[in-house]
Amino acid sequence: MRHTKIFVGVGLLLLLAATAWGSDTDGVTQETSFWIGGHLIDTSDYYKKVGEYRSFEEDVWPEFGLTYKSTTPNSRFFFKGHYFDRDEMFGMISTKVSDIFTGKFRYNSFQRQTGQDLLENIEAREWLPSVPKGGGKILTHDITDPDADYNYNRKEILSEFSALLSRENNLRLTVAHRAIIKEGTEQLISNSHCFSCHLESKSAKVEDRTHDFQAGLDTKAGNLDVGYKFGYRHYESTTPTPMAYYEDAKHPVKGTSGAEFGSRLNYDGSSMPIDAKPKIEKTSHKARIKGAAGKGQFASSFALSKATNKLTDLSAKSWAGVFNYAVPISPKTRLVAKASATSITADDPYIDVNTFREGKPSAVDFDYIRYSVLDRTTADFTAQIFHRLNPKTTLSFLAGYNRVAREDYPVAGDGTTSSTIIGQAKVRYRQGMKLTTSFKYRFEKTSDPFVSGKGLFEVPGDALEPVHYGYDAATGDSLWGYFYYMREDLWYQAITTEPTDYHEVNLSSTFRPSAKTTLNLKVKGVIDKNGDLDSLDVKHSKLNGNLSFTFMPDLKWVLSGGVSYRMEKSRGPVAVALFDG
Amino acid sequence: MFPFPAVRGDSTIGEIEHFGSLYTMADYETKAQNVYLSISGSPTAKLRLSSTLMYNKSTGEYDQVNMPDPSIEVSSTLVDQDFTFDDMHEYSNLDYSMIQVSLGLSYKLADGVTFTADGEYADLTDDAGYVYGIESGSLFMVRSGMKFDF
The missing domain is CATH 2.20.50 (Outer Surface Protein A; domain 2)
Structure with a gap:
């Protein structure tokens, strides 16, 4: 929030300074319109859908708006603002001083109401013939905060400035900053198994911050328009990562064999972070050129970017190039040709998971490198x-x-x-x-076209080679069989x-x-x-x-x-x- | 999670048998219809009126899902499970209708002084209920104030 206040403060000072500098007492025209009043909101039944993007304070509340416009022969200043309530307001300032300076500041906030997933469509229990009232694998859920009123407030603050640095080459500097602040509460759902598949819903705070900064230079070089723009974007959640308890690993029906089931889970019997949000930093560079070529006009750009999740140190790099050319072929015919190319390369992290049935004959190491589908x-x-x-x-x-x-x-x-x-x-x-x-x-x-790499269907039966998984406790004979993971080989389509x-x-x-x-x-x-x-x-x-x-x-x-x-x-x-x- | 016994054919684990999968093709259809009417005008030099009426109807549903007979796919008889899926197509039905009405007026009391008043009513009917339960509800808002121009 501190960065946002600094950007906004500096931006408003620049706007007012430029306006004061460009003011001319001769030929000034001013128009002001002020509205003051109030509103009353009343709702019935479930209001979150009918008023999904509304702010609700059921009572009478004051409300006001102001519009101000001032023009001189070489400058223009415009303000428009409206206060509905503390969660929903709008404000905009724009100014222009000759062709030397333009500035714009905009603030907009609104409330979004979000519902609570009741999880009722994911409740089931396997039926076993020997246990008439059920007793097989089970999927249950808990809503730990049934009266939660989930909603968030989104604020967007935009500041844009453009200044002519030199008339000789029409050298112009453009600087812009945009902040998006999202605050409120949201529903979190954790999934615990394999004692019993159990979904748990609870409330969590939302405090997301996005800052987007851009600075660029545009100029003329001979008959060409050229420009460069640097971009920096930062996203971060300032709330602590929520925790959820992963239940003890047990047989879903008998409640036994914790070690056997524990070897198939990465977490059990412990609290672990869930819904961890990334901390993203993205830098970008973009160069552009535009001009005449032959009888036509061309425009081209090339961009490089790198985005990194600072919490996991994983990055994705990309480049993109565009070339457009428009040319008249005859007085009545025009050709527009466009070519573009992009490339994305993401890091491939090593995923370390628990060894399946560690220490037993059929142990399997499922560690793998997660190659990105983005590449x-x-x-x-x-x-x-x-x-x-x-x-x-x-x-x-x-x-x-x-x-x-x-x-x-x-x-x-x-x-x-x-x-x-x-x-x-x-x-x-x-x-x-x-x-x-x-x-x-x-x-x-x-x-x-793109297809899912996993099979949609499974071949009936088990046309697989069995694996040695243990010994009979009474006879000492080897036991052979199949595990669920092996059935992936039967998937097709x-x-x-x-x-x-x-x-x-x-x-x-x-x-x-x-x-x-x-x-x-x-x-x-x-x-x-x-x-x-x-x-x-x-x-x-x-x-x-x-x-x-x-x-x-x-x-x-x-x-x-x-x-x-x-x-x-x-x-x-x-x-x-x-x-x- | 325990391994299947080493037998060919339909595998078993205790009393639970695995028979592969079954599928059919099904259609899912969403529809949205909107009607709106808006009128605004100035019957006198001092009075300005406006009104809007909007109606929206949105639905989403599967056609009847007709699964094939499982015995076509597997040799064993599946006696402990109902594979008819008669109600499957209704699991994720969506059916919303919403009406919104707004009325507004402004009356010029004197040069640079205008009285304003407007009202809004919205009513949503949810005939299906999905994920969030039945979401029917209504909203009413009135607003009034004075505008000063100088």
């Missing part, structure tokens, strides 16, 4: 031609290619590469101010919601039958499917429609209205594990 290189190319067919009609055609090469997913060092080709055609018709209509069709064809075929149509129309009436119509339809999932018929369809009107019978009245409809349908597999109990 990838992407490339995008599009070329779009715009052609004016006649004074009323414009056509455009787009062709594109997208490639996503994953480094380590689903197999480390041998990830899959998805390729998509894109085609799009659009026609736009304009008849003066009376009618504007456009229609667009787009298709995307993808090979090897890749699954995804990503499509191989995508089709989209868009219709947009604005019709003005008279100067008093405007009609708008928008329709969007999407159909996609994945044809690579064996017999699984995974597909989606979407339909969005919107019809609205504005009618102004005279200069005193305005009537507007509309209807909208949205439908989304997803077809996918519903799978259940087969148990006889």
Whole structure:
């Protein structure tokens, strides 16, 4: 909070100083509007959904707002603020002094009400034939704070300044800071096993802080516009990490064999941190260049960034490059070509877990390196031609290619590469101010879209090689069998919601039958499917429609209205594990 | 958690048997419909009125889930478990409807002095209840004040 106050204080001083410096007593115009009043809120039944983004203080409360505007021949100052209550307020100051200095300060806060997950949809118990009233594995839950009123307040404070340092090369400095502060309470759910699968809900404080600082220089170098921007972002939670108790490892039915079950758990019989939030620091550098090339214009940028979780010392690095070029091919035809590439590389931490059945014949070390699914290189190319067919009609055609090469997913060092080709055609018709209509069709064809590396289904039976897991206490004979983890080898069937075929149509129309009436119509339809999932018929369809009107019978009245409809349908597999109990 | 006995075919652990998995294809559909009407105007030079009416209906539901007969997948007879899943498609139903009405007026009492008043009513009906329970509720707010322009 101290950093926020410093930034805000310095920012406001700069704004006021610049305004005072730029003020001119000649030709000053000022306008002030002050509103003061109060409000009364009343709610009934469950208010958290109907007023999810509202602040609630059930009673009569004062409220006020102020707007002030001052202009001189070479400066402008504007303030607007509104106080609803201590959790919901808004304030904005903007100033401009000639073309030398611009500044903006904005404060906005609101309250969000969040509900409590009652956990009632995750309660079950295995049925065993020998124990008619149950007795098998069980999933239970506890709500330790049933009357909790979960909500948080979000404040966003933005300060932006721009100053002309030199007219010679139009050298301009831009500095911006944004703080996001989130405070309140939230529901935490811990999951303990394997004595019995047990979910426990409790309240926790939320105090999240995000600071985003950016500073950049822009200038002209010959015929080129060039710029550089440095960015620094910091996120941190200032509340202590919550703790939860992980119950003793026991057989879920008999309550015995703690050591046997303990070897399969990383934590039991102890309190451990849960929902540990990261402490993120991200630095970024971005350079851009824009100018003329041949008959066309180009714009390009290159960015580097590195984000690190300081609590775990894990980082992700990325770079991104963009090149856009627009050129007229003929008096009626224009080409816009875009190319971009990105790369993300994340650290691969070593995960150390307890040895499974340590000290026994079938012990297994499940330690592993967690290769990140983020590691990838992407490339995008599009070329779009715009052609004016006649004074009323414009056509455009787009062709594109997208490639996503994953480094380590689903197999480390041998990830899959998805390729998509894109085609799009659009026609736009304009008849003066009376009618504007456009229609667009787009298709995307993808090979090897992202799929889950885990199998969705399991082969019945146990076509596995048994392992030696112990000795019969009476005879001393070797015991052979299978463990649950071995059944992963029986899992099959890749699954995804990503499509191989995508089709989209868009219709947009604005019709003005008279100067008093405007009609708008928008329709969007999407159909996609994945044809690579064996017999699984995974597909989606979407339909969005919107019809609205504005009618102004005279200069005193305005009537507007509309209807909208949205439908989304997803077809996918519903799978259940087969148990006889 | 104990190992399965070393037998081929459907594996068993005590009284619990494992038979792989079963699946069917199912459709999940969400719909949202909105209607709104807004009017504002100045019947006299001093009076300004405004009103908004909004209605929203949102639903989400699975079509009936028709699982195949488990005996097609496994050789054993599964007698201790009901695999019909007649009610499965209703587990995650969503069904909200919400109506919002607002009325506002401002009346100019004198040059630079205006009286304002407005009210808002919102009512949400939850016919399904999911995760958070039934979330039906309503909200009423009135606000009034004076505006000074100078």
